[in-house]
Amino acid sequence: MTVHHPQTPQFFLTSPSPCPYLPGRAERKVFTHLLGERAPGLLDLLSQGGFRRSQNIAYRPACERCRACVSVRILVDEFSPGKSMKRVLSKNRDLVGRMSSPSPSSEQYSLFRRYIDHRHASGGMAEMSVLDYAMMVEDSQVDTRLIEYRRRGPDSSFSAASDGDLVAVALSDVMADGMSMVYSFFDPYEDERSLGTYMILDHIERTRKLGLAYLYLGYWVDGSKKMAYKIRFQPQEHLAPNGWELYQG
Structure with a gap:
């Protein structure tokens, strides 16, 4: 049995969907929730790895055959x-x-x-x-x-x-x-x-x-x-x- 520590973020992967930037390609994203007092520190850490925030979600591209998205x-x-x-x-x-x-x-x-x-x-x-x-x-x-x-x-x-x-x-x-x-x-x-x-x-x-x-x-x-x-x-x-x-x- 796997026990998840309450302070350890859990990551999830979306299903493929049409890419909004490059026609004919599909996108997938990996995401986690930003919740509670740990949210600011977690966002700082994840931003170093190319994550972005949308509401209480931090996400980044996880496309299988494409690396066109580059964090800037x-x-x-x-x-x-x-x-x-x-x-x-x-x-x-x-x-x-x-x-x-x-x-x-x-x-x-x-x-x-x-x-x-x-x-x-x-x-x-x-x-x-x-x-x-x-x-x-x-x-x-x-x-x-x-x-x-x-x-x-x-x-x-x-x-x-x-x-x-x-x-x-x-x-x-x-x-x-x-x-x-x-x-x-x-x-x-x-x-x-x-x-x-x-x-x-x-x-x-x-x-x-x-x-x-x-x-x-x-x-x-x-x-x-x-x-x-x-x-x-x-x-x-x-x-x-x-x-x-x-x-x-």
Whole structure:
């Protein structure tokens, strides 16, 4: 008989399902639960091995014949934005980002629905209800923050009450060695702002100010146009069979 120590995580393997990034391929994931006081420490440990968090689940790809998904983290102290990224920062100088505890709102959900319907109408999140969204935001037993990006009002420097419209949202975890961007979305009709790039740049600076070394971006998928943007933020490390290695591409 096998006896499981209550502090030992149990891992499970999903059944094969269509890959959302590479057509014609199937994906499988290995996952475990993040529960109780041990959840933050377990997430720190698992993140070193390429796991990501979704609500109270930590998971990573476990595909039998494919290794296209590669964990990526930015070295924030060595990062310096290039000319195009500086232009993105300049375009968004009229925004203010406020970090708080993860609390969902109807305003966030309206923006989320607009983003999903415009960018990912056929994706796995297309059927998410307002309750599903609330669970995505609130169901965390680690140090999770929610950052709202709004148009800067005339008195935003003094009071959040004067902030303008919500244009982007990021849900992020703070870990022992860095921040991890769990999920983000933005107004799809503000294309000229490059809000996805802007939020990553903002997170790099927030991670640096927290005195942490890395910004975890999840998976770069070789061959997927959806994930190609992650390579732009260098220097960065990729998780290889022998550990984290500096990306030389």
